Amino acid sequence: MRKNQFTKTNLAWLLVIIGSYLLINVLISAGVINKIYQTVMLTIGINIILAISLNLIIGITGQFSLGHAGFMSIGAYSAGVIVKMMDGAPSSVYIGMLVGILISIVVALIVATPTLRLKGDYLAIATLGFGEIIRIVIQNMKITNGAAGLVLPKLIDWPVVFVFLVISTIVIVSFTYSAYGRACISVREDEIASETMGINTTKYKIMAFVVGAIFASIAGTLYATSFYVIKPEIFSFNKSIDILVIVVFGGMGSFTGSFVSALLISVLNTSLQSFADIRTIIYGALLVLIMIFRPQGLLGKYEFKFSKLFDKFAKKEVRQ
Amino acid sequence: MNLKKMIKSMLALILVASLAACSPSTSSTGTTEQGETDTPAAEGQETYKIGLHYELTGAVADYGVAENKGSKLAIKLANEAAGYEKYVGVEYDNKSDSSEAVTIATTLASEGVIGVVGPATSGASAATYQISNDSQVIVVSPSATQNNITLVDPNNADSDVYEYIFRVCFEDSYQGAAMAQYATDTLAASKAVIYGDSASDYSKGLIEAFDTQFTKLGGEIVATEYYTAGDTDFSAVLTNINSMEFDVLYIAGYYNEAGLIIKQAKEMGIDKVILGADGFDSESLIELAGAENLNDVYYTTAYTAVDASEKLQAFIDAYKVEYNEEPAMFAALAFDATNLLIQAVEEVGSADAAALQAAVKGINFNGVTGDFTFDDTHTPIKSVLVVKLVDGVQSSADSVSPQ
Incomplete structure (x- = not known):
């Protein structure tokens, strides 16, 4: 028998999604969200997709990956090359995205299968190397126009990013709360114990890694088609670290945290734009402060859930 | 969680939130500082905003900071000439990041600037062109030298040029070709070895152009070798080069590596003529290579203080007074x-975008880096200067145009 999907919590989330879409639309037409904020919104959306997909690998499954920018670049360049081939037809974005996803899956399997059979931080080193290899390959290929990169037209606007943000969140969160996700969490908590329980740890680690890679690639496609220029140097090791910072800042294992921190960091970056000289200092000092006072990240492992909220109300009613 | 911990975390949160919230309101005062000495514009006096969009922090901050100084000086001098704060520079930093450049281009367009100077690098510039062009904001780029970057599709030389995008520097390929011309005509070289950076578009553009022009003029490229930015030991490749027979070594790259390559080559006994491009133009080259190794070194540049014209000397003096240092290229x-934009405004006398665009396009500009007009791709038609180094000091400058 099929489980009823129209629970109170699911409906509440649906309302949130539709509500925020409408709210943004209203704010844009009212002129409150101008073009600048729309660009910032694109950055925020793409950063959130990157952060939650990395959070799945690091926070949920406990595997340290430093190659997220590599998968992002695969998505970006797949889309870039195909957009160029199809002369900027709108459908080329989605074909490029699909190609990017396929390549990412294959590459993720190649990187992850040997390293994730081992326990420990081998994945970090392997992904670190992989990220650099991808960048050098792109730098030396003719089709990617080498170090000069590709100049692309802007093909998507915020509704597209919004839709993919919603899809990514639903898929990744559902994965986390499914049986697969619980197995991943058990791997994070204690690998030996979960093996004893009969969990194929390698399989679940690879699964989480591939899902993370897919969404990183989608984020890459979104980036390429909304920010005009892609160059190999954009997807350097630093980009992986930037994404990692968002995840750690928000709290490893908390998707709500990734949302909040991606939002905060982007807003912070933009609002400090005119303080060129002290911006990086403020940014760095904030990170240090957060790590001193909240080593588990802003939200730790806290997750915002409507079900919890409803439970609270229910309890209150009972008490009365 | 105990109370103390909770208070601490709340404080941290509040700090983040308040910083994020209060900064936009103070940003407007933080951007315009250079007009302090001038009288503010009185009633009825026109003021014009010029966007200064540079890489002030990040990987290529060297260029951005130098250019920002140049631009601010131009604005200051123009304001002094006008007698009031006629031009206001609106400064932004893109952190050497092309996606930040997109946000800033949007911001500048919405702030009603008449034109933008910058960014310094081709990548960040290309990210802003579509936005600025669509919102009819003139961009005059000081140093986006990548080939065809002012075109809608830089990979296709036949595509349309962005109406509102201009630059005052020559293309990478033009510079490479000029060096090849000079090597053949003046240095009578017939065999060349090229050594460049495999990861830089700048280097690749130079190599391609040098190769094409040198071969066209009857020369022979003996070998093309590559290094990667950040390398410090070049002995393997240099040993290999040492065994070859050639007249000139063309190093297509920036001073960081070029300085070390020259030093190691000379120590190895390679006493051939060394050629380079404007990436050599830095004091650091002398520090890295050692002045005694910088003989028989030639490079192309847009700017030299050797045989300075009156106009250039005035700029150098003003720059020294303002910043207490020698101006870089x-x-x-x-x-x-920046002066080009200002001249266009003076000619038109209003902030009308279309009129300004026409004025810039048809401008006949006499600048400190030469006199020029724009060609069809909005790139200046001006000759390249080839500078000769003697003991690390620029000793002579010849002007070259590739044929």
Whole structure:
């Protein structure tokens, strides 16, 4: 028998999604969200997709990956090359995205299968190397126009990013709360114990890694088609670290945290734009402060859930 | 969680939130500082905003900071000439990041600037062009030298040029071709070895152009070798080069590596003529290579203080007074780019976008880096200067145009 999907919590989330879409639309037409904020919104959306997909690998499954920018670049360049081939037809974005996803899956399997059979931080080193290899390959290929990169037209606007943000969140969160996700969490908590329980740890680690890679690639496609220029140097090791910072800042294992921190960091970056000289200092000092006072990240492992909220109300009613 | 911990975390949160919230309101006062000495514009006096969009922090901050200084000096001098704060520079930093450049281009367009000078690098510039062009904001780039970057599709030389995008520097390929011309004509070289950076578009553009022009003029490229930015030991490749027979070594790259390559080559006994491009133009080259190794070294540049014209000397003096240092090539280019915009405004006398665009397009500009007009791709038609180094000091400058 099929489980009823129209629970109170699911409906509440649906309302949130539709509500925020409408709210943004209203704010844009009212002129409150101008073009600048729309660009910032694109950055925020793409950063959130990157952060939650990395959070799945690091926070949920406990595997340290430093190659997220590599998968992002695969998505970006797949889309870039195909957009160029199809002369900027709108459908080329989605074909490029699909190609990017396929390549990412294959590459993720190649990187992850040997390293994730081992326990420990081998994945970090392997992904670190992989990220650099991808960048050098792109730098030396003719089709990617080498170090000069590709100049692309802007093909998507915020509704597209919004839709993919919603899809990514639903898929990744559902994965986390499914049986697969619980197995991943058990791997994070204690690998030996979960093996004893009969969990194929390698399989679940690879699964989480591939899902993370897919969404990183989608984020890459979104980036390429909304920010005009892609160059190999954009997807350097630093980009992986930037994404990692968002995840750690928000709290490893908390998707709500990734949302909040991606939002905060982007807003912070933009609002400090005119303080060129002290911006990086403020940014760095904030990170240090957060790590001193909240080593588990802003939200730790806290997750915002409507079900919890409803439970609270229910309890209150009972008490009365 | 105990209370103390909770208070601490709340404080941290509040700090983040308040910083994020209060900064936009103070940003407007933080951007315009250079007009302090001038009288503010009185009633009825026109003021014009010029966007200064540079890489002030990040990987290529060297160029951005130098150009920002050049631009600010140009604005200051123009304001002094006008007698009031006629031009206001609106400064932004893109952190050497092309996606930040997109946000800033949007911001500048919405702030009603008449034109933008910058960014310094081709990548960040290309990210802003579509936005600025669509919102009819003139961009005069001081140093986006990548080939065809002013075109809608830089990979296709036949595509349309962005109406509102201009630059005051020559293309990478033009510079490479000029060096090849000079090597053949003046240095009578017939065999060349090229050594460049495999990861830089700048280097690749230079190599391609040098190769094509040198071969066209009857020369022979003996070998093309590559290094990667950040390398410090070049002995393997240099040993290999040492065994070859050639007249000139063309190093297509920046001073960081070029300085070390020259030093190691000379120590190895390679006493051939060394050629380079404007990436050599830095004091650091002398520090890295050692002045005694910088003989028989030639490079192309847009700017040199050797045989300075009256106009150039005035700029150098003003720059020294203002910043207490020698201007770099990037500062001079930015000075020209900013002055070009100012000249267009003076000619038109209003902030009308279409009129300004026409004025810039048809401009006959006499700048500190040379006199020029624009060609069809909005790139200046001007000759390249080839500078000769003697003991690390620029000793002579010849002007070259590739044929």
